[in-house]
Amino acid sequence: MTVDAAELQRRTAELLAAHPPSTTDRLDFLKARFDAGLAWVHYPEGLGGLGAPRSLQVVVDAALEAAGAPDNDPRRIGIGLGMAAPTILKYGAEEQKQRFLRPLWTGEEVWCQLFSEPGAGSDLAALGTRAVREGDEWVVNGQKVWTSSAHLARWAILIARTDPDVPKHAGITYFLCDMTDPGVEVRPLRQITGEAEFNEVFLTGVRIPDSRRLGEVGDGWRVAQTTLNNERVAIGGMRLPREGGMIGPVSRTWRERPELRTHDLHQRLLKLWVEAEAARLTAERLRQQLALGQPGPEGAGMKLAFARLNQEISGLEVELRGEEGLLYDDWTMRRPELVDFTGRDAGYRYLRSKGNSIEGGTSEVLLNIVAERVLGLPSEPRTDKDVAWKDLSR
Numbered sequence: 001m002t003v004d005a006a007e008l009q010r011r012t013a014e015l016l017a018a019h020p021p022s023t024t025d026r027l028d029f030l031k032a033r034f035d036a037g038l039a040w041v042h043y044p045e046g047l048g049g050l051g052a053p054r055s056l057q058v059v060v061d062a063a064l065e066a067a068g069a070p071d072n073d074p075r076r077i078g079i080g081l082g083m084a085a086p087t088i089l090k091y092g093a094e095e096q097k098q099r100f101l102r103p104l105w106t107g108e109e110v111w112c113q114l115f116s117e118p119g120a121g122s123d124l125a126a127l128g129t130r131a132v133r134e135g136d137e138w139v140v141n142g143q144k145v146w147t148s149s150a151h152l153a154r155w156a157i158l159i160a161r162t163d164p165d166v167p168k169h170a171g172i173t174y175f176l177c178d179m180t181d182p183g184v185e186v187r188p189l190r191q192i193t194g195e196a197e198f199n200e201v202f203l204t205g206v207r208i209p210d211s212r213r214l215g216e217v218g219d220g221w222r223v224a225q226t227t228l229n230n231e232r233v234a235i236g237g238m239r240l241p242r243e244g245g246m247i248g249p250v251s252r253t254w255r256e257r258p259e260l261r262t263h264d265l266h267q268r269l270l271k272l273w274v275e276a277e278a279a280r281l282t283a284e285r286l287r288q289q290l291a292l293g294q295p296g297p298e299g300a301g302m303k304l305a306f307a308r309l310n311q312e313i314s315g316l317e318v319e320l321r322g323e324e325g326l327l328y329d330d331w332t333m334r335r336p337e338l339v340d341f342t343g344r345d346a347g348y349r350y351l352r353s354k355g356n357s358i359e360g361g362t363s364e365v366l367l368n369i370v371a372e373r374v375l376g377l378p379s380e381p382r383t384d385k386d387v388a389w390k391d392l393s394r
Helices: 005-018 026-035 054-066 078-091 094-106 220-236 247-256 263-290 298-326 346-357 363-374
Strands: 111-114 130-134 137-144 155-161 172-178 184-189 198-209
Touching: 005 026, 005 054, 026 094, 078 094, 078 111, 078 155, 078 172, 078 220, 111 198, 130 155, 137 155, 137 172, 155 220, 172 198, 172 220, 220 263, 220 298, 247 263, 247 298, 247 346, 263 298, 298 346, 298 363
Parallel strands: 111 155
Antiparallel strands: 130 137, 137 198, 155 172, 184 198
16 A cells, blocks of 8 residues: 555554553664654665655654654664665665664664774775685674774674775675674774764674675675765754754854854854755755655765864854853763764864764765766776775885
């Protein structure tokens, strides 16, 4: 049958009647919601969805929010929801989908992303973490870096080099790595904010069953593109209300502290407010386009705007606050469970935004993606295109 808004409202009402939020354990409610196909309605039946249009998810979300139902704490499990899940859905075997998607969505299992390396950040395809096959297992050795939530994660999406004798993009394979396996070591990376939300991860003789390979051997770069495209949309295209995100705190300060105002700051704030609103509406349009399929390179443009605006707006806020803007609330070393770009004080927002132009793809790389894949401009010359990875200078 066709699942429309009325059918979703009926199913949501049935869920609430059978599992009243006020008397149902939070995790039990989330499991029931997934099993009812109301987790992400555009996913297939049996995998948390009903094969409905993605645009109808708001019907379910609004009804559940009005009823006081718990959510799955999406910020805490954002990597699983925004990156791992769509990749598993597209490339995973049926048993992988059945095993991983439900606990991923309910938040029982947190995910992290083992992609970047000390020598392979912007040039991710140059990665050197090796996976060597031994029978039905792969033995992985290498180092990953800038891994958000690795200290909390049970599972990781991992790309590793399985063939050094072919060009760098061709010799990569994609795996699902159990972070509790022997040989996985997580170390904190303290950031400019004082926190350690990032980590470096060392993989020493980690054995991954071939059953946890995602996609074909050597096809990992193509699989990773699904992850990366979804990551950019997750970062730059998140749903926000008007004055949501970084523009909200500085706008409130402007209204509440008239003594801080100057003509120059007013003009700059107006410009950034308009740009933030234009970016918010563009992100909404992008999400509507996603209802027709997988995200493409357009998400790179949204992530670019997100980074630039966050840095300019947070810089303006520090200037607006004057001497107060130079203060910082707490340099205590912490390992947070989630990242809140607009949390804490103005000093934190200013410092944390510096990472926005690096994480999720550097702005320089994303500019190339927009130029080549969106605008259709000629590609930059690549001297390493047909060179085996083992012969590249490192």
